[in-house]
Amino acid sequence: MITEIDSETLKSRLSQGDEILLVDVRTSSEVAQGALPNAIHIPMAVLPVRAAELPREREMVIYCRSGARSYHCCQFLAQQGFDKALNLRGGIMAWARHGYAFEPIGGA
Template identity: 30%
Template sequence: MSNELDGIIQVDTDELKGMVNDSASPILIDVREIDEYEESHIPGVPLIPMQTIPAHLEKLDKSKSYVFICRSGARSQNVALYLKNNGFNDVRNYYGGMLSWDGDRQDGLEWMVENTQELYR
């Protein structure tokens, strides 16, 4: 069940599992470093490393919903707060991060977003 931290909805593992293959769900974005993502990530979830988020800010659609994922939930919380402070209304954090994820995993660099328009396939 979702709760809230600093005005950001916290998504738990069961909720995230329901979102992974649902095209109507929020856009899921992994914000870890490339090497962390390559080691293990949720299949189909794109990577936008945290430090590159400001460069993507103007390209992200403020009318869309987003859930951010990192290793423990701290970096993704900071990204959600940053976007919220920049006019994004529907941003969420995966509480517990990949340390809590017990679903399917994939290794390798599956999908690193260089052009955020790639998110809208």
Template identity: 35%
Template sequence: MRRGSEAYKRYNKIVRISMYYEGGDSMSAYDEVSAHEVNERLKQGEILHLIDVREDDEYAAGRVPGAKHIPLSKIPERLHELDKDKEYIMVCRSGNRSGMASEWLNERGYHVKNMVGGMLDWTGDIEK
């Protein structure tokens, strides 16, 4: 499924609707962090819990080192993999999908930050 295609737009709409009906109220606030700050924290040796919500092909093409892959559409069914006592930094291509994931998780009591600008703003190392 190519980004920008009609199928991709329909898919994203379905994901947003399903996440909304699973308890989202679209009024939740979440914190944001820049790609630069994430990179600096990693360089300093800080252990970060990064969740990459992009699709399989995007993740395979390159990701922030150490990022765990949970596509946006799979978050509800893989929620059991996350710990409410940890802070997660959500990552996608531009910050939009990770923003949706951040909002949805925040509403359920998870500590999350959205990496604004996503991989488009990432200048650090890339893991493949």
């Protein structure tokens, strides 16, 4: 069972200062169009070899364009013992529909 979070809840938690790691699993060309503030970029294709870079003890939200790829990434991470990975329901499209901020990504 993959746990999901919606854009409104994520925005609220980030605004309250919750320490949530944001992981963008989109392609580099998608990320170039903007990302969630302070997100790191680990494309879905390389997640299996870079998963060790992620902190197991920290809550993280995985996102893509629509929420489908990130859902699969959350499934993979759960199989690897990451129990604090949340999928952003609706992806960055849902985030954008609410008018929330985008910015260039630092970890690309």
